[in-house]
Amino acid sequence: MNLRQLAEHLQLSQTTVSRALNGYPEVSEDTRQRVIRAARELNYSPNSRAKGLATGRSMAIGHVIPVSDRHQMVNPVFGDFIAGAGEVYAASGYDMVMSLVGEAGEEDLYRSIRARGNVDGMVVHGPRLDDCRIALLNDLGMPFVVHGRATRIEAPYAWVDSNSERAFERATNHLLDLGHRRIALVNGHEDMDFAWRRRLGYETALAARGLAPDPATMCAGEMTELYGHEVARRLLEGPEPPTAFLVSSLIAAIGVRRAAQDLGLAPGRDVSIVTHDDDLGYMKNGADVPIFTATRSSVRDAGRHAAQMLLSMIAAPQAPRPTRLMEAEFILGASTGPAPI
Incomplete structure (x- = not known):
């Protein structure tokens, strides 16, 4: 043609x-x-x-x-x-x-x-x-x-x-509305602009409810499945485990879910997870029912x-x-x- x-x-x-x-x-x-x-x-x-x-x-x-x-x-x-x-x-x-x-x-x-x-x-x-x-x-x-x-x-x-800041402020508010107060942030490297903005949205939502972020539950690193698993396992086995996780990547969130299941915890019942979903072509967040509650923005x-x-x-x-x-x-x-x- x-x-x-x-x-x-x-x-x-x-x-x-x-x-x-x-x-x-x-x-x-x-x-x-x-x-x-x-x-x-x-x-x-x-x-x-x-x-x-x-x-x-x-x-x-x-x-x-x-x-x-x-x-x-x-x-x-x-x-x-x-x-x-x-x-x-x-x-x-x-x-x-x-x-x-x-x-x-x-x-x-x-x-x-x-x-x-x-x-x-x-x-x-x-x-x-x-x-x-x-x-x-x-x-x-x-x-x-x-x-x-x-x-x-x-x-x-x-x-x-x-709009990462607005997305993570909304996600944090969702967890706060469900009664969670100890919410872990599993973020990317925070010299990267997207990760800094996501942390800002998380902190803004906490501050609006009179809550101070706990540095012990705020993690930054390369967003791999292994990173998500190691961070979540360490926090969940600690003296004051979080009841919810806010994660910057669907890949890292899979690691967080695996850590919870390793410890006999059911996502959505014993621990909550919200992630960011880039709507990847080959890695979908479930079919009819999403696996993860997520902020979704198509990178494609x-x-x-x-x-x-x-x-x-x-x-x-x-x-x-x-x-x-x-x-x-x-x-x-x-x-x-x-x-x-």
């Missing part, structure tokens, strides 16, 4: 379809989504080399993946984000260029990418509170979108994020939004830098119940 046939199928002009696929801001969001959906369903694939010659662009988007022993970006969440972004790139004739780098080499890599000119824009992953990559990319004049935010950065930049949708925003910035470099805050759903599952007496 070519552009003319796609336009005829949609009963739109070829110009409108082309501009929708390339992220031009004058195309409405409803039309853009309709065009992208049809392009995907009909297997329309623009010739990226021809488009590059016509536009003077590389027709590629870069993703730099920082990898370290402390924080692995190569994880299921990253994979779902890339899947969502990739749908938009493919429909718009863009390729994706991914680079793995140690955290110490990120600055040099970004400068090298800019000098080579082999991508038209970048997506920044895993922002920290005071992330230096934002100032660097602004200085380099490279169009970019951040998946998340960097609280301590005042310079303008484009971002798409889930975030990938789609980030890609659309970046393509619009490439198409219209002088336009204001867009931002998007996604509100998380609150999903009631089988893992929460009244605090045990």
Whole structure:
């Protein structure tokens, strides 16, 4: 299928379809989504080399993946984000260029990418509170979108994020309404912006009820199943075990549930668990009845939004830098119940 046939199928002009696929801001969001959906369903694939010659662009988007022993970006969440972004790139004739780098080499890599000119824009992953990559990319004049935010950065930049603070405030209030007062927070590394915001939401809810957070029940680390299991096992076997857990990852929550079951505790009856669910494509939170009560925000949708925003910035470099805050759903599952007496 070519552009003319796609336009005829949609009963739109070829110009409108082309501009929708390339992220031009004058195309409405409803039309853009309709065009992208049809392009995907009909297997329309623009010739990226021809488009590059016509536009003077590389027709590629870069993703730099920082990898370290402390924080692995190569994880299921990253994979779902890339899947969502990739749908938009493919429909718009863009390729994706991914680079793995140690955290110490990120600055040099970004400068090298800019000098080579082999991508038209970048997506920044895993922002920290005071992330230096934002100032660097602004200085380099490279169009970019951040998946998340960097609280301590005042310079303008484009971002798409889930409202982690509001989500965890709501989740904590749910547990407080059920009578829980000793609520453990099993969080990610708190120099990462999302984890800091989730802790802030947790503390805000406690403070509104006149409760002080207990540092002994607040944990931060790499969000693996083993981490969730070890933290929960240690706390549940302690002198003052929590009656509920608020967890920053579905993967870590599986470890928390395993620890509770190891000790003969039934989730939802003897101990409650609320987690954040990124709505991963291959790791669903149950079928008809959710396993976990959760705050849910699709990371695949975030990938789609980030890609659309970046393509619009490439198409219209002088336009204001867009931002998007996604509100998380609150999903009631089988893992929460009244605090045990």
